[in-house]
Amino acid sequence: SQTIHQWPATLVQPVGSPLSLECTVEGTSNPNLYWYRQAAGRGLQLLFYSVGIGQISSEVPQNLSASRPQDRQFILSSKKLLLSDSGFYLCAWNGGFQETQYFGPGTRLLVL
Amino acid sequence: GENVEQHPSTLSVQEGDSAVIKCTYSDSASNYFPWYKQELGKGPQLIIDIRSNVGEKKDQRIAVTLNKTAKHFSLHITETQPEDSAVYFCAASLKAGGTSYGKLTFGQGTILTVHP
Numbered sequence: 001s002q003t004i005h006q007w008p009a010t011l012v013q014p015v016g017s018p019l020s021l022e023c024t025v026e027g028t029s030n031p032n033l034y035w036y037r038q039a040a041g042r043g044l045q046l047l048f049y050s051v052g053i054g055q056i057s058s059e060v061p062q063n064l065s066a067s068r069p070q071d072r073q074f075i076l077s078s079k080k081l082l083l084s085d086s087g088f089y090l091c092a093w094n095g096g097f098q099e100t101q102y103f104g105p106g107t108r109l110l111v112l
Numbered sequence: 113g114e115n116v117e118q119h120p121s122t123l124s125v126q127e128g129d130s131a132v133i134k135c136t137y138s139d140s141a142s143n144y145f146p147w148y149k150q151e152l153g154k155g156p157q158l159i160i161d162i163r164s165n166v167g168e169k170k171d172q173r174i175a176v177t178l179n180k181t182a183k184h185f186s187l188h189i190t191e192t193q194p195e196d197s198a199v200y201f202c203a204a205s206l207k208a209g210g211t212s213y214g215k216l217t218f219g220q221g222t223i224l225t226v227h228p
Contacts, residue, residue: 043221046215090155101158103148105154
């Protein structure tokens with residue numbers, strides 16, 4: 001069966017510091033991968049999605065970037081965090097032309 | 113692009129009562145409508161979904177109805193239990209293909225509280 005992992009689970013970072021969040025999927029190949037941000041426990045905002053290695057599409061302009069160095073690895077990064085980057089970051093996947101997305105456990109980021 | 117509106121934003125019911133959450137969507141081409149349940153501090157979990165060629169789908173105490181003409185769909189939970197308390201999200205998407213790749217547009221969520 002497929003499993004999706006995210007780490008770290010929680011992170012507290014100072015403003016201006018860099019960020020790297022990782023997401024990996026097991027038990028499938030060539031998944032579509034997604035990064036969402038959820039503020040205040042409500043509403044999921046799609047940040048990036050990827051349909052293959054090195055292929056990244058950005059949904060909204062922001063302080064963040066994404067990379068997909070391996071088939072089942074998706075990384076969310078920032079060079080300098082802002083206070084407004086605080087939130088709950090969720091990674092999701094689906095297979096090929098399937099519609100259903102499956103979410104990871106999330107990473108809670110607090111920027112101070 | 114697609115826009116999904118979800119109501120109510122909060123819903124409080126007594127244990128054993130039914131709960132109904134409604135969503136409307138804007139893009140008549142959308143044809144896949146999942147519902148997710150999110151417990152505090154966790155990622156959303158798919159609880160039921162429906163495709164546009166079906167008007168209703170049921171799974172034990174949970175059912176979803178779809179009205180394509182009116183572009184709205186609803187989640188029905190019967191015999192609610194305290195463990196049903198969570199945030200519920202609806203979503204809509206086009207069938208994956210072309211450039212959509214199963215991208216979902218989510219509603220803003222409903223906080224459901226079931227009182228014992």
